[in-house]
Amino acid sequence: MKKGLFITFEGSDGCGKTTQLEKTASFLKENGFEVVTTREPGALDIGKKIREILLHHKGTVADRCEMFLFLADRAQHVETFIKPALGEGKIVLCDRHTDSTIAYQGYGRERDIKLLKDLNEIAVNGLKPDLTLLFDVSTEIAQKRVGNEKDRMESLGTNFFKKVRNGYLELQKENPNRIKLINANNSIENVFSEVKNIIIELIKNK
Numbered sequence: 001m002k003k004g005l006f007i008t009f010e011g012s013d014g015c016g017k018t019t020q021l022e023k024t025a026s027f028l029k030e031n032g033f034e035v036v037t038t039r040e041p042g043a044l045d046i047g048k049k050i051r052e053i054l055l056h057h058k059g060t061v062a063d064r065c066e067m068f069l070f071l072a073d074r075a076q077h078v079e080t081f082i083k084p085a086l087g088e089g090k091i092v093l094c095d096r097h098t099d100s101t102i103a104y105q106g107y108g109r110e111r112d113i114k115l116l117k118d119l120n121e122i123a124v125n126g127l128k129p130d131l132t133l134l135f136d137v138s139t140e141i142a143q144k145r146v147g148n149e150k151d152r153m154e155s156l157g158t159n160f161f162k163k164v165r166n167g168y169l170e171l172q173k174e175n176p177n178r179i180k181l182i183n184a185n186n187s188i189e190n191v192f193s194e195v196k197n198i199i200i201e202l203i204k205n206k
């Protein structure tokens with residue numbers, strides 16, 4: 001059923017995911033590939049409502065509620081958008097996916113990582129990224145890039161983001177073939193040149 005390529009962009013807030021995803025989409029389109037870009041949480045109708053709660057709800061959001069909302073959004077997104085696009089042979093570029101749950105809710109919120117991996121499996125129903133680009137940046141630089149206008153998740157503080165960064169690095173060590181580590185402290189152009197090389201290699205070997 002799956003024919004396209006599924007590429008996810010991961011890393012802490014401010015690492016440059018959205019910037020690099022847009023550059024990647026333009027590069028692939030210029031070279032004649034059919035590309036769609038998307039994001040988690042909140043790419044589609046139900047998802048947009050979930051995103052509003054996750055990022056902007058003013059009252060308490062219990063940790064377990066947060067976890068299920070991210071997973072519910074993912075299940076809907078995979079089923080109604082990602083799988084159909086891959087079935088049509090498209091390259092799907094997705095801003096955050098399963099690794100964000102492990103890094104943020106698992107390592108950041110210190111919830112049961114094995115359980116989260118199982119719940120992720122239920123949400124994606126067999127789908128796995130062909131490639132994940134992990135943009136690693138120092139927590140200090142990331143915080144500076146995010147600036148002062150922070151959403152609910154971005155406001156979690158330096159200690160939380162150090163745990164998230166460490167979580168991502170652990171995931172990369174566990175999945176060295178799927179997750180490619182990119183030094184995102186460098187300039188936008190230097191980071192993109194690394195991204196381009198990895199993507200060209202992936203397409204060549206498809």
Ligand SMILES: Nc1ncnc2c1ncn2[C@@H]1O[C@H](COP(=O)(O)OP(=O)(O)O)[C@@H](O)[C@H]1O
Nearest residue numbers: 012013014015016017018019145186187188191
């Ligand atoms: N390599 C980089 N060097 C300097 N600034 C960057 C770099 N990558 C992104 N930025 C800037 O940092 C901010 C956050 O980037 P963004 O792509 O939105 O990160 P993310 O989507 O990972 O949160 C933006 O203002 C962007 O222009």
Ligand SMILES: [Mg+2]
Nearest residue numbers: 017018019095
């Ligand atoms: Mg972004």
